Amino acid sequence: MRLTVLHKTHYTYDAPVPYGLQQIRLRPKSRPGQVVEDWQIDVAGGQVEVSFEDEHANSVDLVSFASGQKEIEITCSGTVEVEDKSGxxxxxxxxxxxxxxxxxxxxxxxxxxxxxxxxxxxxxxxxxxxxxxxxxxxxxxxxxxxxxxxxxxxxxxxxxxxxxxxxxxxxxxxxxxxxxxxxxxxxxxxxxxxxxxxxxxxxxxxxxxxxxxxxxxxxxxxxxxxxxxxxxxxxxxxxxxxAPISGLRYGNAAEDMSVTLQVQQQ
The missing domain is CATH 3.10.620.30 (C8orf32 fold)
Known part of the structure; x- marks a missing residue:
């Protein structure tokens, strides 16, 4: 089965954030039972500083906030071919x-x-x-x-x-x-x-x-x-x-997060 995913995580703050850093585990890998045909991560209000594999061989993207941001949105999208292997x-x-x-x-x-x-x-x-x-x-x-x-x-x-x-x-x-x-x-x-x-x-x-x-x-x-x-x-x-997203930020700004996610068969 070929699945398409569109996943958006939107953060807003009630004051400018001078510094923020997040680890993003939102990039699937080709593994037994699934083949990632295409995948991309876009960041509005920040940028991907480096990508690496952690100790569990997860793909991790390290995202920094642009200084003074009051909004940041992380958008993941792609297509994955998945086989039913009964788990x-x-x-x-x-x-x-x-x-x-x-x-x-x-x-x-x-x-x-x-x-x-x-x-x-x-x-x-x-x-x-x-x-x-x-x-x-x-x-x-x-x-x-x-x-x-x-x-x-x-x-x-x-x-x-x-x-x-x-x-x-x-x-x-x-x-x-x-x-x-x-x-x-x-x-x-x-x-x-x-x-x-x-x-x-x-x-x-x-x-x-x-x-x-x-x-x-x-x-x-x-x-x-x-x-x-x-x-x-x-x-x-x-x-x-x-965790899909974890991290830290500097300052006392209150955070509000909203998520939209679409997963459908292509």
Missing amino acids: VVGPQGGYVPLWLFRRSTSLTKPGDRIKGLIADAPSDGGDLDRLHALSAHVLSAVPYSTDQSASDLTAEAVMEAGHGVCQDHAHVFITAARALGFPARYVSGYLMMNDRVDQDASHAWAEAYVDGLGWVGFDISNGISPDARYVRVATGLDYRDA
């Missing part, structure tokens, strides 16, 4: 050893609630069956809700809240999978919902490493493994490693 990505690549994906982070540290989730999780079948069952178990314990959208909630805090969005589901699944002995990682990217062109936001899901298959994706929020409607952009130990 199977394959062997570990890049610069990070597989064992590191068993390590907890501040967002994925298991506590009593995660331990209780694991204790109640189905344990029958092989590794792949157990992970699919865990995905369904997480969604049952933490129903999808947009009542909160903070990106820095820990897995334990999500369990306490009892609801969450896709990034919360990914963090809970990753935390539980690691506690069960599976390497697991966070994935950010795009999902084309079948009933619309204008998407609500970019998407997040999780991957776990299964012997004999390699990395396998689990979209906990939608109860499936990624198919030809998904574009993988960045991966990491948690959201902070794979």
Whole structure:
């Protein structure tokens, strides 16, 4: 399936910003199951200073603000050919050893609630069956809700809240999978919902490493493994490693952000 993406992130400030710097992880790469045919990033109110690969082999663009700006807009657009591989990505690549994906982070540290989730999780079948069952178990314990959208909630805090969005589901699944002995990682990217062109936001899901298959994706929020409607952009130990945009700015200006995103089949 050939997907076209148009993603705009618009920042406005109530006072001129003397200095700002952002890391942009919005450039997908050709990987097993997807081929990037074309992709470009345009910045209004700033410029791309340098592009590089991080430790997870994500493509990163470092964007600086033009001095004194009150607006900056980052536009990503391109076309990606995606194959339905039932979520199977394959062997570990890049610069990070597989064992590191068993390590907890501040967002994925298991506590009593995660331990209780694991204790109640189905344990029958092989590794792949157990992970699919865990995905369904997480969604049952933490129903999808947009009542909160903070990106820095820990897995334990999500369990306490009892609801969450896709990034919360990914963090809970990753935390539980690691506690069960599976390497697991966070994935950010795009999902084309079948009933619309204008998407609500970019998407997040999780991957776990299964012997004999390699990395396998689990979209906990939608109860499936990624198919030809998904574009993988960045991966990491948690959201902070794979955040689409992160950075800093100098000054006290208040920020307002709006996002428009279109994903459609060409």
